[in-house]
Amino acid sequence: MLHLASQSPRRRELLARLGVPFGVIEVDVPEERAPGEPPEDYVRRVAREKAGAGLLAMVAVPGAVVLGADTEVVLDDRVFGKPRDARDAADMLRALSGRTHDVVSAVSLVSGGREAQAVSRSQVTFATLEDDEIAGYVASGEPMGRAGAYAIQGGAERFVTRLDGSYSGVMGLPLHETAMLLKAFGIATGFGPEPSRAATDDAQADTGAPR
Numbered sequence: 699m700l701h702l703a704s705q706s707p708r709r710r711e712l713l714a715r716l717g718v719p720f721g722v723i724e725v726d727v728p729e730e731r732a733p734g735e736p737p738e739d740y741v742r743r744v745a746r747e748k749a750g751a752g753l754l755a756m757v758a759v760p761g762a763v764v765l766g767a768d769t770e771v772v773l774d775d776r777v778f779g780k781p782r783d784a785r786d787a788a789d790m791l792r793a794l795s796g797r798t799h800d801v802v803s804a805v806s807l808v809s810g811g812r813e814a815q816a817v818s819r820s821q822v823t824f825a826t827l828e829d830d831e832i833a834g835y836v837a838s839g840e841p842m843g844r845a846g847a848y849a850i851q852g853g854a855e856r857f858v859t860r861l862d863g864s865y866s867g868v869m870g871l872p873l874h875e876t877a878m879l880l881k882a883f884g885i886a887t888g889f890g891p892e893p894s895r896a897a898t899d900d901a902q903a904d905t906g907a908p909r
């Protein structure tokens with residue numbers, strides 16, 4: 699049985715699109731980049747640690763396969779994870795304004811005797827953002843809990859002038875790479891339900907606000 703080691707509603711919704719049954723384990727792995735650690739190494743390490751922590755929680759379950767993932771926004775050599783607060787979110791969005799950045803997502807699959815990983819790297823270009831646009835977006839609350847302080851599947855869609863890569867990878871779980879890993883582990887995928895706006899709008903799902 700497959701288990702997703704994640705607290706992210708996006709990842710649940712994305713994995714469901716692969717039409718594979720799975721359980722969810724909530725893991726809490728510290729996300730701290732070591733000094734000088736290259737961005738991709740960092741993303742790979744954290745994804746592996748999340749999957750490993752999930753497997754530890756599943757130690758009593760024979761045959762458990764655990765999936766962990768991590769997503770970070772990389773601009774030059776800076777790595778933007780989830781913003782600490784509104785000011786941090788605004789700083790990130792100002793830095794991303796009018797520039798092209800990378801979004802790196804790593805997926806790790808682990809079982810008792812096996813481990814495999816895939817990485818997706820996408821380039822995203824933002825239009826130049828006005829100060830009031832940034833302030834309005836930060837006030838919407840959406841940047842919190844998102845790497846780089848934005849959600850391409852939400853209000854930030856309008857900031858993106860170009861995407862070169864994987865849309866699902868930017869959202870947090872690159873589906874092509876994930877499907878390939880599952881196949882390598884002998885886990886059959888299918889086709890899940892077409893995503894509804896309500897399903898992808900996890901800001902509302904998170905707060906339980908009416909849709």
Ligand SMILES: Cc1cn([C@H]2C[C@H](O)[C@@H](COP(=O)(O)OP(=O)(O)OP(=O)(O)O)O2)c(=O)[nH]c1=O
Nearest residue numbers: 704705706768769844845848849850868869870
């Ligand atoms: C760039 C981008 C990120 N994100 C989200 C995906 C991830 O949930 C989050 C990056 O943080 P992560 O640390 O990768 O994941 P997480 O803490 O939300 O969840 P987990 O329990 O699996 O560790 O940013 C979007 O939703 N849309 C986007 O466009």
